[in-house]
Amino acid sequence: MSSLCIFAMLLAVSLANLKDFPGNSDCDKSQKKLMYIYEERLNDCFAVRVNACDEKATARYYSLAQCIHKIAAVPRCAAGSLPRAHSDGDASCDSNDLEARRCPKGSVCKGNICCDANTETDYLMEKYITACDPGVKASRENGQILFSRNCSIDFCPEGAQCTMGRHFAFCCPPF
Numbered sequence: 723m724s725s726l727c728i729f730a731m732l733l734a735v736s737l738a739n740l741k742d743f744p745g746n747s748d749c750d751k752s753q754k755k756l757m758y759i760y761e762e763r764l765n766d767c768f769a770v771r772v773n774a775c776d777e778k779a780t781a782r783y784y785s786l787a788q789c790i791h792k793i794a795a796v797p798r799c800a801a802g803s804l805p806r807a808h809s810d811g812d813a814s815c816d817s818n819d820l821e822a823r824r825c826p827k828g829s830v831c832k833g834n835i836c837c838d839a840n841t842e843t844d845y846l847m848e849k850y851i852t853a854c855d856p857g858v859k860a861s862r863e864n865g866q867i868l869f870s871r872n873c874s875i876d877f878c879p880e881g882a883q884c885t886m887g888r889h890f891a892f893c894c895p896p897f
Contacts, residue, residue, distance in 0.1 A: 754876070756863055757782040758789040761871065765798035768870040768890075769863075769877040786866055797833025800845035801889055805835040848887050854894030860885075861893035868893045 754771040759782045761768060767789035770782065783789040799805055805813035806829040815823055815831035825836035832842065852860040852867055860867050861882045869892045870877040873884035878893035885894050 755784075756868075756877070757784055758786050759783070760789050760792045762796075763802050764800075764871075765793055765796060765802075767793065768875070769868050770870060771876045786864075794833075797835050799832060799835065799837035800842045803838055803841045806838055807836070845889055848889050852887065852890075852892045854885060854892075858894065861895050 754773050757770055757772055758767045759770055760766075767783070767786060769786075772782065783792075806826055807813040808823070808826055813836050814834055815825050815836050816834060825831050828839055829836040830839045830842055831837075849869060850867060852869070854860055860869075861879055862868065863879065868877060868879070869890040871891065873886055873891045875891070877891075878884050881896045882893040883896070884891050
């Protein structure tokens with residue numbers, strides 16, 4: 723067999739396998755899936771829709787539950803606020819021991835640090851009791867309210883409108 727024939731066969735095999743390399747797959751970029759990304763500064767998980775071809779999808783979590791494990795590992799106060807310290811400057815507490823050091827007045831124990839109670843409540847109220855218009859609840863997927871950091875992130879279901887709250891963006895169903 724001539725070297726030209728061998729070269730042609732190798733080239734044909736190489737071209738046939740080229741579609742398996744990243745960026746060359748037959749991905750359907752129009753198909754999007756909901757994933758969650760962990761934001762370290764806010765110590766929270768936010769929804770994002772990505773296509774199967776998105777290289778960054780590997781740095782995201784497939785479910786909110788998977789992402790929440792990351793939150794539990796590193797306790798931080800809501801909305802990036804600083805911990806509330808005792809008079810000696812220590813902000814630690816123990817939420818599992820009633821006899822242990824408690825937080826200063828106006829703060830709550832979150833994991834093992836003291837955080838401002840009003841900020842924690844405000845953050846959670848917006849996150850979990852979000853309404854679009856009076857009597858209309860925000861869009862949900864898999865039982866969870868869809869929220870993300872801001873409206874520039876693609877995370878709402880098709881037809882839903884993104885609305886920016888004080889801390890989060892959330893999706894309102896079409897009316």
